[in-house]
Amino acid sequence: MTTTPEAAGPAAGASQLLKGIGKIDGDGFKDTTRKGEVVFVYAQPLPEPYAPGQYPRVGNTGYSASTQQYDFAPATVDEAREHIEARLAAAADELARAKKLTNDLGKIIHDMTVAQQAAWIEWQHGKGADAAMTWIHNGLAGPGFIPDEDEPYGKEAQAWYDANRADPFPTCFCGRPSNSLWMGKGFCSSAHYEQHRAEVEAQKKEG
Ligand SMILES: [Zn+2]
Incomplete structure (x- = not known):
């Protein structure tokens, strides 16, 4: 050679x-x-x-x-x-960590769902709705997640959910959190959705 x-x-x-x-x-x-x-x-x-x-x-x-x-x-x-082995070992460690995290999160979601099922059973087959809410209350009180009534929308169930969910819709034109979506715009209520649609229709006629 x-x-x-x-x-x-x-x-x-x-x-x-x-x-x-x-x-x-x-x-x-x-x-x-x-x-x-x-x-x-x-x-x-x-x-x-x-x-x-x-x-x-x-x-x-x-x-x-x-x-x-x-x-x-x-x-x-x-x-x-040595370099290649070290890189592979680091990648394997990271994958193991990600797998463990996924597994832990899955268990948390599972247990939250089971607690909600228990609440539903209490409501339908047990001591009724108030007793069922004890399941919900205890699930929140443990980790300190009882919503503060002074927080924004702390006294409005739907708006609290709309504002605090992981991926909220775009805010309504009135400034409140949205629970419906149309053409990329969010709306807090059917009244505001209807109002927006009426405006869009009127603009179409003018144009
Ligand atoms: Zn609105």
Whole structure:
């Protein structure tokens, strides 16, 4: 096998990776390079429109590292292996954390649903509606979630829900939280929905 010393690729026996050592401190925003920082890139430079001397980073190939930021040298097989194994281990840890979080959240939602079912059973088959509300009250009081009546809409059930749900509709033109949606606009009541529709119809006739 012939070798061509001037070729940019890795030498025979080297890994396909380059190890870069940061030689500048970037602005920390567009350029996160730090002096002495170690990065690993694939040994094939990115094609145009990338400027010359830009290499794809291992694990994030759309994010280039350049010869202006780092001094590159071929990574040994051991260095490449250690880097790849560390990245995979970090990804596996993150996945395990995400799985545990999903599982924990699922249990919380499950238990809240079961408590609401118990309340419904109390209402329909047990001691009635007031006793059923004890299930709801206890579920809120434990974690400190009894709504404060001084909070906005703290005395209005529908508006409280509309204002505080995870993804509220756009606010009604009157400034109150919405519970219906039409053509991308939210409405607090059927009266305000009807009013808006009437205005739109009138504008159509004029136009
Ligand atoms: Zn309104």
